[in-house]
Amino acid sequence: MANKLGITQGKEWAIKAVECEIGIAKKIEVEDVKVAMVATDIGVTPDEEVEANAVLVADAFEIANKCQKLPSELLKERDALLEKLKDMTKYIRRELTLIHEAPEKEIKLILDGSEELIQSVEE
Structure with missing residues (x-):
């Protein structure tokens, strides 16, 4: 079937x-x-x-x-999500340099986790 x-x-x-x-x-x-x-x-x-x-x-x-979905479709989705995550991470890091009142420890954990995920996916 x-x-x-x-x-x-x-x-x-x-x-x-x-x-x-x-x-x-x-x-x-x-x-x-x-x-x-x-x-x-x-x-x-x-x-x-x-x-x-x-x-x-x-x-x-x-x-x-x-x-x-076919594996090629999943790959395209993964690549698109990875680009979005990269853009979001850059944006948050840039905004944090402008706003010094942000809870640095929590945001740093999120950004570090995002960057680790990006690196592991690209390997």
Whole structure:
């Protein structure tokens, strides 16, 4: 059954190792329905990398189902929110230099937290 994005919806995502003609593969299923296959030629890509790629695909499906947005849409939203947070932080810091009566300790905690968040998102 598809959701509003047109992708398979479900709650029970599973990654299963399967052998196929080209080598090792990871089958991604949701409630016993095969959704995707991540594969590699034997000896070309380590099994751990194939597993990591399958986890990424399954996670993208799961997040898209939860948010009803594609990962690219979430990235655009994140970038827009980050820019707003940067602008707000600059504005508050600039205003604080003009107003000396502001409760410095509380405002400093907010600004430091905002700047830490910005830095962690940009890394």
